[in-house]
Amino acid sequence: MNLIIGAFTIGLILSLLSLGMLISFRMIRFTDITVDGSITLGASLTAVLIMAGWSPWLATLAAFMAGMIAGSITGILYTRFKIQEILAGILMMTALYSINLRIMGKSNIPLLDTKTVSQIPEQLLLSASGGESKMLIAGWQVSLIDLSVLISSTFLCLVIGWLLYHFLLTHYGTALRATGNNVQMVRAQGINNNKMIIFGLALSNGLVALSGALLAQYQGFADVQMGIGMMVWGLASIIIGEALVGKTNIWTTITGAVLGTILFRLLIAIALRWGLNPNDLKLVTALFVFAALVAPQLFKSFHKKFTKSSNHA
Amino acid sequence: MLKIQDVSKTFFPHTVNEVQALQNIDLTIDEGSFTCIIGTNGSGKSTLLNAVAGTFIPDSGTIHIDGLEISSWTEYQRARLIGRVFQNPFAGTAAEMTIAENIVLAMKRGKMHPLTIALNKKVKSEISDRIRMLKMGLEDRLDNPIGTLSGGQRQALTLLMATWLRPRLLLLDEHTAALDPKSAAKIAELTSEIIKEEKLTALMVTHSMQQAVDMPDRIVMMHRGKIVEDYQKEHKKRVRIADLLDTFDRVQKRELFDESVAKLLIREYI
Ligand SMILES: Nc1ncnc2c1ncn2[C@@H]1O[C@H](COP(=O)(O)OP(=O)(O)OP(=O)(O)O)[C@@H](O)[C@H]1O
């Protein structure tokens, strides 16, 4: 049960990463590698601010803003200075590595016994259980702290999913989505496509940093290495979500990304339980994304061969 | 209304591939007039339209619309004044977005895109009322991705989008060329209808001599980046397809002559 709650919580937290990447990879169609740096940026900034006595909510908000700044810089590198999108992301990600070290002052900050954004549900649960730190749910002993983190992540995830959904339906959001679909049309309709790309990357990395901020509070530490491979992770989640729910409209795309992230996290948790070496995790993720990207092509060529040979017969 | 003065554009300057796509073009278009541009492949018709639309900045010359000097405006800024339909029927719409979403963008062409929900019942009924005039049954398919429509249907919607907010200038670049004859005829008819009804100022490139004779009130012929003929008013009314073809021949012969003279001179003197 604790395994499931843990996987669910991390899945929910990381689904903000997936939602952010949905904007860059799927809406404005920008292969943004800044992600690996901005998730760490969110984590390190929140950790430092909470340690400095900031309210965890403010620290989390600051992480979101910092992510937005990082994303806009990538966008400006791409639009203003005409640097290729992958390279623009790599430059920003590399710069963020040093910036994150600067922010933290060392490569790892523990966040033990500090306040987090799950404080409110935690106190509520504690008073409800009469001070017990464990609760019996459906016959399982569940730690109240874990439960409260789950509740606050669910809450945040719902709120942000709802906001994102409505944003994408606004005039501005519609223009943003069109930018990734047909730039020529967007310009002919009087939309500044560069502005859209910068804003899209800002919003995307803001959400990614937010995910990092919550992750740090959940794990109880921020580490300068924690962002490595997160982009591929998010991509895997998005692909699973699309296979699961489809991408027929904004609603399914958003719920798909969230469900995909949770499912992927569950699968990984189970695989680890069954003896997958944690060191192999990123390899497995990369292989998975590779397979997901190649499978449709393979399927197509098989299909072609098959129809060809049946024509001959 | 539209004033193009001394506009030149050279692609790949100072290389073996140098193309003088526009050479000191001067063209003034009157308010409410409908002008066709014809000419051989590569004569610079699209380049001229792109210069007006702001796809690139010309090497020299100025462009005014309504007395506004727009030469330094970006493409998206000019979209405030200009509606466009491209040759490629897929270029003017966002394939993965729905008909309604595409049109709602056109309803805000060149304006602010506020943070309010773009599509509601009222907007949708406004959209279906207007696209009913196409008589394509699209009003019942507002929530279908536009990519599921045929080229002709998409081009009809693009035309509607370009004129949804009345543009000061409508630019059409061979917008019927990629369609089957029936759809092409339908789009041409729709074009004339909208231009007439809204009293638009329009500039249209076409390869169809029939369209050039039937539709506009002025024909401009281009060749090798220059305007070589300009049929206006009474002159235009008298012009027949055969006349246009003759002029084409004449222009090309003149050029052949030029070339053979050049060769002769080279042989003689070098
Ligand atoms: N973006 C570009 N880069 C390089 N050369 C270009 C570019 N656009 C146009 N040209 C060249 O400029 C010349 C004029 O091209 P343009 O497209 O304006 O011709 P056109 O009259 O529209 O021809 P068509 O009837 O084939 O559409 C051609 O020689 C073309 O190769």
Ligand SMILES: [Mg+2]
């Ligand atoms: Mg052309």
